[in-house]
Amino acid sequence: MVISEFVRETAKQLGDNARFEAELMVMSVMEMDRTRLVLNGKLPVMPQHTYRMNKMIERRKKGEPLQYILGETEFMSLDFFVREGVLIPRSDTEILVETVIDKISDKKTTVADICTGSGCIGISIAHYKKNTDIELFDISDIALETAEKNIKRNNVSERVKFYKMDILNEYPKKKYDVVVSNPPYIENAVIETLQTEVKDYEPRIALDGGEDGLVFYRRITETAHNFLKKGGLLAFEIGYNQGESVRGLMQNDFYDTEVIKDLNDNDRVVIGKLK
Ligand code: GLN
Known part of the structure; x- marks a missing residue:
């Protein structure tokens, strides 16, 4: 799987507001800002990234706020x-x-x-x-x-x-x-x-x-x-x-x-x- 598919797959699992949240999660797991995420859409995703993402998706699905999962927010x-x-x-x-x-x-x-x-x-x-x-x-x-x-x-x-x-x-x-x-x-x-x-x-x-x-x-x-x-x-x-x-x-x-x-x-x- 490449990064752009990773974002799409994550979004599919999350439902509401999915694309936005999926991007933030992938940015966090891959330690990339939005620009690099977009530019590197064709790069492969490693198993450890998928593993960490699955944990995040699980927490999010239970209703935990995205900001706690990411550990940060903007203000x-x-x-x-x-x-x-x-x-x-x-x-x-x-x-x-x-x-x-x-x-x-x-x-x-x-x-x-x-x-x-x-x-x-x-x-x-x-x-x-x-x-x-x-x-x-x-x-x-x-x-x-x-x-x-x-x-x-x-x-x-x-x-x-x-x-x-x-x-x-x-x-x-x-x-x-x-x-x-x-x-x-x-x-x-x-x-x-x-x-x-x-x-x-x-x-x-x-x-x-x-x-x-x-x-x-x-x-x-x-x-x-x-x-x-x-x-x-x-x-x-x-x-x-x-x-x-x-x-x-x-x-x-x-x-x-x-x-x-x-x-x-x-x-x-x-x-x-x-x-
Ligand atoms: N002052 C903090 C905030 O605005 C915390 C407020 C609170 O704990 N009620 O986020």
């Missing part, structure tokens, strides 16, 4: 490692990152990324705004290990540090210009209704926002005056139906707020300036 046009135990970066979250990048001035700016997971938010801000110093926080060791690898992969080690912290019981000890967070925000009862790929594979700790989904927003808005400078920005990603609730929490605690919608016209980001 903000950058590459990030992911693994089971860490939330897969979502394209929706790019809106949060773009909003923050737009609002950051060209002066030296310190940023805290709370519940950082893979580190995708803080690391992207560091990559696109060189005048930033970023601190990533998470309670999960797997998340922090992954974030550390992603800091190195994206060459931002000098300006991005990471710390273990349980935001529900403590908070950062210094004050930042910007606090950004995409915390767990799914209501308890809703988690069971999510698609298999999310519910059975992604970490519950990264999804679970308590009974009303607002536990992390409540805690962070209540304590942020301890770690956000006056005039600083607090920026959250939120669920499509949480705009008014989160805005309410922030206004109670002295922020000028703005809600930003995603491409589907759902509320996606709430940003507030601490008065």
Whole structure:
């Protein structure tokens, strides 16, 4: 079998979205980028490649997210490692990152990324705004290990540090210009209704926002005056139906707020300036 047939055969076994996923899997197994994959379509496939591909196809057919199988994903046009135990970066979250990048001035700016997971938010801000110093926080060791690898992969080690912290019981000890967070925000009862790929594979700790989904927003808005400078920005990603609730929490605690919608016209980001 040659590479082009290998892609076709893989796609046939995968079903939906097959060609795209098959290409990514073959690129990963053969360690080739897309250009080389296309140019080398006539080269033979080795037995060890077929063997590894069959393992990947098996995992995918059981419903495991492609990103975990590949061990990486793209976010903000950058590459990030992911693994089971860490939330897969979502394209929706790019809106949060773009909003923050737009609002950051060209002066030296310190940023805290709370519940950082893979580190995708803080690391992207560091990559696109060189005048930033970023601190990533998470309670999960797997998340922090992954974030550390992603800091190195994206060459931002000098300006991005990471710390273990349980935001529900403590908070950062210094004050930042910007606090950004995409915390767990799914209501308890809703988690069971999510698609298999999310519910059975992604970490519950990264999804679970308590009974009303607002536990992390409540805690962070209540304590942020301890770690956000006056005039600083607090920026959250939120669920499509949480705009008014989160805005309410922030206004109670002295922020000028703005809600930003995603491409589907759902509320996606709430940003507030601490008065
Ligand atoms: N901040 C990370 C992300 O956006 C993880 C979020 C989470 O664990 N809820 O991917």
